[in-house]
Amino acid sequence: GESVGLHLPTLSVQEGDNSIINCAYSNSASDYFIWYKQESGKGPQFIIDIRSNMDKRQGQRVTVLLNKTVKHLSLQIAATQPGDSAVYFCAETHYSSASKIIFGSGTRLSIRP
């Protein structure tokens, strides 16, 4: 069935280092992917998105990479800061068909001082 999964449930990173959060998806028809950040006690917050006609997209300190061949998505956070501590979700949907969005199970990112 359709699923969006994450390779690691938790990730611990030294402050200042780069973080890489991975996500695997199984629905080949998905062509739009989103990363969300959820801090404790808050709702998910949009970080960055990417369509399947791209393999890389950059934002402020974040980069999303998409490998359609192996159905893999990653979120890279440069110079990780304490404020980056959160649970990160990837999500997938199909852009044109307005199909429902499917969220992954989340990766918790913790920052070591």
Add this chain to the structure above:
Amino acid sequence: DARVTQTPRHKVTEMGQEVTMRCQPILGHNTVFWYRQTMMQGLELLAYFRNRAPLDDSGMPKDRFSAEMPDATLATLKIQPSEPRDSAVYFCASGPTLGTPFTDTQYFGPGTRLTVL
């Protein structure tokens, strides 16, 4: 700054009681979503509305859950009767829907943490 608001933030109730959760979407947003988040199931879409009309509520248990938008500034999610398995955080999100509902940025509210004893 504009944000989605939800009330109450926390609700503890006993099994069998009615629970009503409210959401005020961002002014001007015409798509509203209800999600449920649990440790076991993660984030699940329950229902969504566009221009106050329900587009899809297939994610909701129909026998006990109902979602409505009495007006453009209020969305409600009601559970009657509530059960312990309904314990979760319920999020409302709104979006501008310039394109398809799920490809516009969704702005999430802070959530209602529901505990059913």
